[in-house]
Amino acid sequence: MPSYPTLAPLLSSCCFALAVSGTSAQTLPTGLPFQDPELPAEQRIDDLIGRMTLEEKIDCMAMRAAVPRLGVKGSRHIEGYHGVAQGGPSNWGRRNPTATTQFPQAYGLGATWDPELIRQVAAQEAEEARYLFQSPRYDRAGLIVRAPNADLARDPRWGRTEEVYGEDPFHAGTLATAFVRGLQGDDPRYFKAVSLVKHFLANSNEDGRESSSSNFSERQWREYYAKPFEMAIVDGGAPALMAAYNAVNGTPAHVHPMLRDIVMAEWKLNGILCTDGGGLRLLVEKHHAFPDLPSAAAACVKAGINHFLDRHKDAVTEAVARGSITERDLDAALRGLFRVSLKLGLLDPDERVPYAAIGRNGEAEPWLRPDTQALVRKVTQRSIVLLKNSGALLPLDRTKVKTVALVGPLVNTVLPDWYGGTPPYTVPPSIGVEKVAGEGVKVGWLADMGDAAVELARTSEIAIVCVGNDPISAGGWELVRTPSEGKEAVDRKDLALPRDQEKFIRRVLAANPRTIVVLISNFPYAMPWVVKHVPAIVHLTHASQELGHALGDVLWGEVNPDGKLAQTWPKSLKQLPPMMDYDLTHGRTYQYFKGEPQFPFGFGLSYTTFNLSNLRVGLDVARHVGAGAETPAESPAPRTFAPNAILSIAVEVTNTGTRAGDEVVQVYARYPHSKVSRPLKQLCGFQRISVAAGETAHVRLQLPASRFAYWSVEQHAWVVEPGPVELLVGNSSADSDLKLRQTISIE
Numbered sequence: 062m063p064s065y066p067t068l069a070p071l072l073s074s075c076c077f078a079l080a081v082s083g084t085s086a087q088t089l090p091t092g093l094p095f096q097d098p099e100l101p102a103e104q105r106i107d108d109l110i111g112r113m114t115l116e117e118k119i120d121c122m123a124m125r126a127a128v129p130r131l132g133v134k135g136s137r138h139i140e141g142y143h144g145v146a147q148g149g150p151s152n153w154g155r156r157n158p159t160a161t162t163q164f165p166q167a168y169g170l171g172a173t174w175d176p177e178l179i180r181q182v183a184a185q186e187a188e189e190a191r192y193l194f195q196s197p198r199y200d201r202a203g204l205i206v207r208a209p210n211a212d213l214a215r216d217p218r219w220g221r222t223e224e225v226y227g228e229d230p231f232h233a234g235t236l237a238t239a240f241v242r243g244l245q246g247d248d249p250r251y252f253k254a255v256s257l258v259k260h261f262l263a264n265s266n267e268d269g270r271e272s273s274s275s276n277f278s279e280r281q282w283r284e285y286y287a288k289p290f291e292m293a294i295v296d297g298g299a300p301a302l303m304a305a306y307n308a309v310n311g312t313p314a315h316v317h318p319m320l321r322d323i324v325m326a327e328w329k330l331n332g333i334l335c336t337d338g339g340g341l342r343l344l345v346e347k348h349h350a351f352p353d354l355p356s357a358a359a360a361c362v363k364a365g366i367n368h369f370l371d372r373h374k375d376a377v378t379e380a381v382a383r384g385s386i387t388e389r390d391l392d393a394a395l396r397g398l399f400r401v402s403l404k405l406g407l408l409d410p411d412e413r414v415p416y417a418a419i420g421r422n423g424e425a426e427p428w429l430r431p432d433t434q435a436l437v438r439k440v441t442q443r444s445i446v447l448l449k450n451s452g453a454l455l456p457l458d459r460t461k462v463k464t465v466a467l468v469g470p471l472v473n474t475v476l477p478d479w480y481g482g483t484p485p486y487t488v489p490p491s492i493g494v495e496k497v498a499g500e501g502v503k504v505g506w507l508a509d510m511g512d513a514a515v516e517l518a519r520t521s522e523i524a525i526v527c528v529g530n531d532p533i534s535a536g537g538w539e540l541v542r543t544p545s546e547g548k549e550a551v552d553r554k555d556l557a558l559p560r561d562q563e564k565f566i567r568r569v570l571a572a573n574p575r576t577i578v579v580l581i582s583n584f585p586y587a588m589p590w591v592v593k594h595v596p597a598i599v600h601l602t603h604a605s606q607e608l609g610h611a612l613g614d615v616l617w618g619e620v621n622p623d624g625k626l627a628q629t630w631p632k633s634l635k636q637l638p639p640m641m642d643y644d645l646t647h648g649r650t651y652q653y654f655k656g657e658p659q660f661p662f663g664f665g666l667s668y669t670t671f672n673l674s675n676l677r678v679g680l681d682v683a684r685h686v687g688a689g690a691e692t693p694a695e696s697p698a699p700r701t702f703a704p705n706a707i708l709s710i711a712v713e714v715t716n717t718g719t720r721a722g723d724e725v726v727q728v729y730a731r732y733p734h735s736k737v738s739r740p741l742k743q744l745c746g747f748q749r750i751s752v753a754a755g756e757t758a759h760v761r762l763q764l765p766a767s768r769f770a771y772w773s774v775e776q777h778a779w780v781v782e783p784g785p786v787e788l789l790v791g792n793s794s795a796d797s798d799l800k801l802r803q804t805i806s807i808e
Contacts, residue, residue, distance in 0.1 A: 089132035098409045105408070106399045109133065110392050118391045119377050122369055125203075126398040134407050136194070137203030138257065138370075140480045141244075142167045142210060142224055143182070143604055145189045147202055148483030150533050157201060161189050162428040162606070163477075163484040164437055166532070167210060168583045169444035169602030171226030171627035172665075174725045175749050176239035178440055183208075183243025185436060187254035188419065188427045196420030204405050205255045205301065205333070209240045211289035212264050212305075214584075214628045215649050217556060218640055220267040220547030223478055223532060223583030223602070227627025228650040228662065230285050231744050231768070234292030241297030246416070252300075252404045253416050258293045259303035260337060261324070262286055262314055266307070266640060267552045271347040274308035277643040280737075282309075283772035283779075285645055291328060300332030300401055304366065306343060313348045315340050316357075320365040332401045335368030336361065342371055359385035367394035428485050434607065441601070441611035443723075446624035447666040448598040454575060455597050456618025456668055457523060459502055466521035467491055467506035468514035468569065469528050470562070471581050476603045478532035478583070479549055484606035490527050490579065493609020497617050510565035519572035525616070526569050528562040529581035532603050547584065556587035556634055566591055579612065585630035587659060600624075618668060623723035623749075625665040625793070632659045645740075651794040652740035663727050663744075663793035669718030669754065673726065676790055676801040681709040681763055701806045704781035708764040712790055712801060716752040724792060725749050726760050729799060730769055731787040737771055742794060745769070766807060783807050 094100055095109035109131070110118070117128050127135030140146035140153055143166050148158035164170065164182050173179065186206060193202040210224040213233055226233040237258065246253035263275035263286045277286065293299045302324060305314040312318075315336055324330050344350050344357040351357040354376035361369075362377070363386065369377075380386050399408075406414030427433055447455070457465070467490055475487035488496075495504035505521065507514040518524035532548060534541040539550045547553035557563070567590075570576045577597040580586060591598065599622070601612065614620045629651045631637060636656050638647040648655045651662035680702065702708060714724050728746035732739040745768040752758045769786050770779040785806050791799035 096408065098413050102400065102403050103396075105403065106396050109399060110395055115381070115388055115391075118388070118395055119374055121395055121398060122367060122373060122377065122391070124368070124370060126395070126402055133402075135402065136205050136405060136407060138205045138207050139190060139203045141186050141190070141206040141208040142480050143170060144482050144484070145186050145193070145202070145206075146480055146482035147193065149477050149481045151479050153482060154202075157199075158483060159193070159199065160428055160485040161482045162186075162433055162437060163481055163604055165441050165444045165605040165608075166223045166478060166481075166583050166602040167225055168214075168223050168227075168627070169605070170440070171233065171236060172446055172602075172624040173440065173443040174232070174625050174627070174747060175443060176235055178443060179236045179239040180243035181436060182440060183240040184246070184253075185427070185433060187244045187246060190254045191416050192420035192427055194420070195417065199420070204252075205257050205401070206244055207257045207259055207303065208244070209237045209256070209258060209293070210260065211237045211258050211293050212260060213286065213289065215265050215643070215645070216637060216640060217585040217628060217631065218547065218553040218637070219265045219584075220551045220553060221265075221549055222547070222628070224480065228629060229627070229744050230288035232627060232747070234289035237289050237293040238297035241293050241299045245298065248415050251406045251414055251416065255301055255332075255401055255405060256293070256297070256299040257301035257303055257333060257335070258290060258299050260305035261290055261302050262305060262309055262319065263643060264305035264307055264314075267547065267550050268640070270306045270550075271343050273641065274311050275643045276310050277645070279774050280772045281643075281645055287323075294324070294328045294330050300330060300404065301335070302330060302333070303335050303337055304340060306337055306340060308348065313344055313350050315344060315366060316350065316360040316364040318364070325365055332397045333368050334365045334397065336366055336370050338370045340371065341369055341373055341376065355379035355383060355385065362386050362390055362394055367397050437605060438607040438610050438614070441605040441607045442614055442620045444605075444624050445599060445601045445611060445615050445622050446626055446664075447615075447622040447668075448600055448660060449592060449595070450666055450668075451596040454577065455599075455616065457616055459499060459617065462522050463502055464521040464523070465494070465498065465502060465504045466514075466517040466524045466573070467494060467504060467527065468510070468518055468524065469526045469565065470508060470510060471527040471529055472506050473508040475606065475608050476532055476581075478604055481604050487606050488609035490525075490609045490612055493607075493611070493613040494525065494616060495613075497610065497613030497619060510561060514565075515568050515572050518569045518576070521573065522575065524569050524573040524576040525579055526566055526576060527579045527581060528558065528566065529603075530583065532583055545586070552640060553584070556585065556631065558586050558588050558591065563588065563591065566595065570595060577616070581608075585628060585659075587631060587633050589632055589659070592659060618720075621668045621720055621722035623665065623667060623725070625663050625725050626660055627662070629654055629658045629662045630660040632657070646738065652743060661793050661795040661798075663725070664795065664798075665725075665793075667722045667724070669716055669720040669722040671722070671724045671752065671792065672715045672717050673712055673790060673792070673801055674715065675711075675713045676803055677711040678788060678803050678805055679709045679711070681707040701808050702766055704766055704807055706766045708766060708805075710746060710762040710764050710788070710790070712760050713757050714750055714752055714760055715757040716754050719754050721751070721753045723749055723751050726762070727791060727793065728762060728764065729789040729794065731789065732769070732782070732784070733787060734784050735771075735782055737782075739771065742789060744794070769807065781807055
């Protein structure tokens, strides 16, 4: 949700009001059917709605579905892409900000390619959300977390690239699903917290987003833009979704039939469908889709919206008075809100809710626990991508390197972003690199790009230059300092490093050829001179409270870098289609990219080397749909598979180097004789594996043949096409890295 200059004060005061209990000294009712946890959920909701006044019903469609008169407590929304946000630059905590755990930005989480780790990140967020909500010391915030952002990074100019996991729908959908499951927990009846996925749909341009239309084919709707959302809802079980500002093929997303026809009817989401902040107003003022707010509000409700993140009461009240919507329409809409409340246990006694004790037993704040700090450090380590290591300059050797210069604008800071919170502490590179180096190494630092910094680099054995972007930028709303910076409401106009940063890198490299560039950014940079001349380049994102420690761990070889890029990094703007061209086939993402990228999707180096061999594709008999087998088995390498088969992809990964490390085995598919246009290659499976030096690990992925399906516009269904499918296995999307190949047939 953005903070418009005209909207922020309104939302701030609204949020504070909703955070207050709202109950008076009057005696609250007891023994009512909606309060009985033994009754079916729908019966309880029937009873509750039947006791509410029209005004209470309309009030409940705000940010918190609470009915104080009946003792019904609701939950606010909170931000949480990479940590619960109750502070930070946007002051999400309003009048009572507090510190919370801050992980790397979502773009960095995507670089981990590790669904289990993402699940743990979200589980930590859920713990902290519950703690803040239930602790007598805090008693605020909320349990509905506006995360993950399942939009896709289709263009590196997009200002909000930092919020998403990457450009590929299967990769992003897998991580989004893991995040949803981590937030909501594994209790069969109750959620620890609720995932509200955003922004639906195809919301990846900032310039003109309030009135623009994202236009593309029905197939791309299904196969690309909607796929991560579908996975988060259908596979992950997310019960809440936020509509996007933009239109989709000419129809504003807030009132698009896709909400009812697909999200609700097909994907079975029966919880919250909410507007984005100010979305109701924008339907009138920017899209010019309706003459006034009551008309827009009525259209939203009819489309499936049941939650408004802006001033809605007068508009909805007037819509009911006009007969545009009825009280019965409101009753139907409210059901979704109360389904979510029931799943959170807000209408049940504490003894029934397994998470009710969190924050109420006097335990330490979860963001201060040592195991939490260790988790952040581990996640940050895995988010770091080694882009270049010419001459094996890295890792640094303490027995040989005794003086290190840390220079550049990002040396002594950990920069926050708009949707982040306030961490309990931060470790910048200046502290982390020195601490990990130990007492035997002298680390000097200067957080600038002046002559003194160049001289420090000249007189040191190793120079480390920390450059990148500022997620907030020095400008105000819709303002940035350089064309290559972007953020919410501003798309990037350039991909090149700022001139002063590249000039500084050139000067440092001239002074010290043993120079390492640490790029700290939340989107790709095109930097051909740096890639060609600087011997070592490392990339990581902003915001992690353990940034400096994790960076030091990688530079000094305490851990092996194993992050992988989740977006294609082009060499220049010339390789990209126009920003508002949403048709992927015109050269978007690795699936259709034309030419040679600077770095391919899935790319990341290591301090060791891996050899992938012995690819075997078989039939997983135990998981073959309808087979009824009980014992796992693999058939003797068939070449032909049924459309409902579960394939077993087996490969051996040998660590041929001298260090333990992780490799990410990536499986792509090609369709050489398809009757319809298909991607050049398409990610359909991946798995991270740890392998000790000199050892061989056996990786086995289960791959449903349904992942080869395309969306048939004629049949309005997913179709697994008969014919050959070429499977390509390797450690990036580049053809040169996909050395294991086998062609199978679907019949």
